[in-house]
Amino acid sequence: xxxxxxTLEKQAYKIxxxxxxxxxxxLSDSFVFAxxxxxxxYLLGDKRPHLEQGLGLIVTSVLLISSFFMNxxxxxxxxGNRKGFVTSTLITMLLGIGFLVGVVGFEWGLAPFGPxxxxxxxxxxxxxxxxxxxxxxxxxxxxxxxRNGIKGRYSPEKHWAVEAxxxxxxxxxxxxxxxxxxxxxxxxx
Amino acid sequence: MDxxxxxxxxRRGVIVFLALAVLTAVEYVIGTNEAPTIFLWVIxxxxxxxxxxxxxxxxxxxxxxxxx
Numbered sequence: 001x002x003x004x005x006x007t008l009e010k011q012a013y014k015i016x017x018x019x020x021x022x023x024x025x026x027l028s029d030s031f032v033f034a035x036x037x038x039x040x041x042y043l044l045g046d047k048r049p050h051l052e053q054g055l056g057l058i059v060t061s062v063l064l065i066s067s068f069f070m071n072x073x074x075x076x077x078x079x080g081n082r083k084g085f086v087t088s089t090l091i092t093m094l095l096g097i098g099f100l101v102g103v104v105g106f107e108w109g110l111a112p113f114g115p116x117x118x119x120x121x122x123x124x125x126x127x128x129x130x131x132x133x134x135x136x137x138x139x140x141x142x143x144x145x146x147r148n149g150i151k152g153r154y155s156p157e158k159h160w161a162v163e164a165x166x167x168x169x170x171x172x173x174x175x176x177x178x179x180x181x182x183x184x185x186x187x188x189x
Numbered sequence: 190m191d192x193x194x195x196x197x198x199x200r201r202g203v204i205v206f207l208a209l210a211v212l213t214a215v216e217y218v219i220g221t222n223e224a225p226t227i228f229l230w231v232i233x234x235x236x237x238x239x240x241x242x243x244x245x246x247x248x249x250x251x252x253x254x255x256x257x
Contacts, residue, residue, distance in 0.1 A: 023250060057217050064213060068206040071244050075198045170244040177236045181229045185220025 015160055022164055026171050029134075033175045036127050040182050043119045048187035051124075052110050056184040059102035060176065063135075066095035067173040074166040080156045082149060089146045092169065096139045104132050127179055134172045141165045205243040212236050 073088035107128065115125040145165045148154060154162055216232045241247045 019250060023247075053217075053221060057213075060213060061210070064206070064209055067209075067240065067244055068202060071202045071205075072199060075202065078198075167245050170240055174237055174240050174245070177240065178233050181216060181220060181233055185216065185229055186226050188223070 018160060018164070022167060026167075029171070030175075032130065033178075036130060037178060037182055040123050040127065043123060044187065046187045047120070048185070048189060049120050049124045049183060050112055050189045051184055052107065053184060055102060055107055055110070056180065059099050059107070060180045062095050062099045062102065063173050063176050066092045066099065067170055069095065070166050070169045074162055077149065077154050077159045077162050078156050082152065082154075085154070085162070086146065086149050089142055089149060093139055093142045093146065096135055096142065100132055100135055100139070103128050124183065127183060131172070131175055131179055134175070138169050138172050141168055201243060205239055209236055209239060
């Protein structure tokens with residue numbers, strides 16, 4: 001016979017297993033980003049690409065603010081505030097799109113080199129491109145939870161997908177925390 | 190009592206965000222003034238730790254917290 005207690009236990013076990021799977025994915029993905037980071041210092045050393053400092057700070061701030069709203073969205077759904085969750089998730093998505101526009105739309109256009117113009121260009125476009133691809137997939141993930149949230153599929157007791165999407169978004173932010181100084185601040189132009 | 194927890198979680202989010210914003214500003218000033226690189230690494234690690242602990246809730250991995 002299935003009692004409510006055993007159902008809860010099963011649910012907790014399922015979430016615990018899914019959580020480990022998600023973090024293992026983060027671990028494996030972080031090796032890709034770590035390899036790019038190491039390559040940047042191995043190939044460019046103390047030289048950094050000539051980039052727009054102001055734009056770099058703006059896109060970094062945009063991503064940081066998006067992480068704040070993502071955290072807020074997760075807290076809001078855990079307290080049953082569906083409207084707040086939808087608003088915060090929408091803001092996070094828009095900021096994510098803003099980040100993409102800033103990096104791919106502006107920074108790529110303003111950079112004085114192309115992807116095939118030597119090591120500098122190769123590293124810059126590979127690092128920002130791989131990161132932007134993750135931001136894009138994060139935006140898709142956010143769109144899915146936003147749609148499900150509007151349909152009322154999440155509750156304070158059941159919102160694992162929101163936790164997963166939020167963690168993925170914060171992971172993308174975490175990567176940029178290391179990429180930003182590596183590309184914009186460390187070394188000489 | 191139950192209502193107090195989510196409010197404090199939102200407040201904690203604000204505090205962490207402010208800390209990250211201040212660290213980013215300091216990082217920018219250090220980076221654009223060609224100060225020793227070690228400071229930039231220390232700031233990046235601090236920021237990363239804040240995100241891991243307070244936004245990604247890495248501690249949930251070892252406990253039964255948030256079994257939803």
